[in-house]
Amino acid sequence: MRFVFEKNNGKIHHVSHNMFKRGAMILKRFTLFLVVLILTVTSITLIINKNKTEKFKNENWAYEYLKINKLHNQKKLTGKGVKVALIDSGVSFKQEINVKKGINVLDPKRSYQDNHGHGTHLAEF
Numbered sequence: 001m002r003f004v005f006e007k008n009n010g011k012i013h014h015v016s017h018n019m020f021k022r023g024a025m026i027l028k029r030f031t032l033f034l035v036v037l038i039l040t041v042t043s044i045t046l047i048i049n050k051n052k053t054e055k056f057k058n059e060n061w062a063y064e065y066l067k068i069n070k071l072h073n074q075k076k077l078t079g080k081g082v083k084v085a086l087i088d089s090g091v092s093f094k095q096e097i098n099v100k101k102g103i104n105v106l107d108p109k110r111s112y113q114d115n116h117g118h119g120t121h122l123a124e125f
Contacts, residue, residue, distance in 0.1 A: 090114030091123045099123070 057064060071077040083100075091099055092114045102112035114120045 086119065086123050088114075088119030088122055089116035090119045092117070092120040097123050 063069075087105070090104070090112045091097055091102060097120070104110045104112045
């Protein structure tokens with residue numbers, strides 16, 4: 001069986017049926033490859049997210065004990081807009097803690113930077 005195609009320059013070329021079969025086979029294999037790749041990436045993403053969740057639960061055991069998820073889901077309590085005052089040894093500037101204002105109450109001329117670590121630890125909660 002032969003198929004006829006006309007190219008842009010007007011010449012007619014004959015293409016065999018086997019060439020179409022080969023192209024279809026390549027397309028099938030490529031599609032299968034893409035499906036396997038997508039499933040692999042999805043699986044890896046799920047594993048990473050599961051590990052992050054487990055790590056969070058291990059490091060923050062009180063989260064489940066205090067049923068924080070219940071507060072988030074049922075009562076819509078997220079802490080957004082809540083202001084907290086912390087009086088302790090200070091807060092480290094290197095941590096990702098959103099500090100709006102700080103003061104060293106023992107010596108207002110000095111920084112409120114935490115040199116001990118306890119205040120930073122509490123501020124992370």
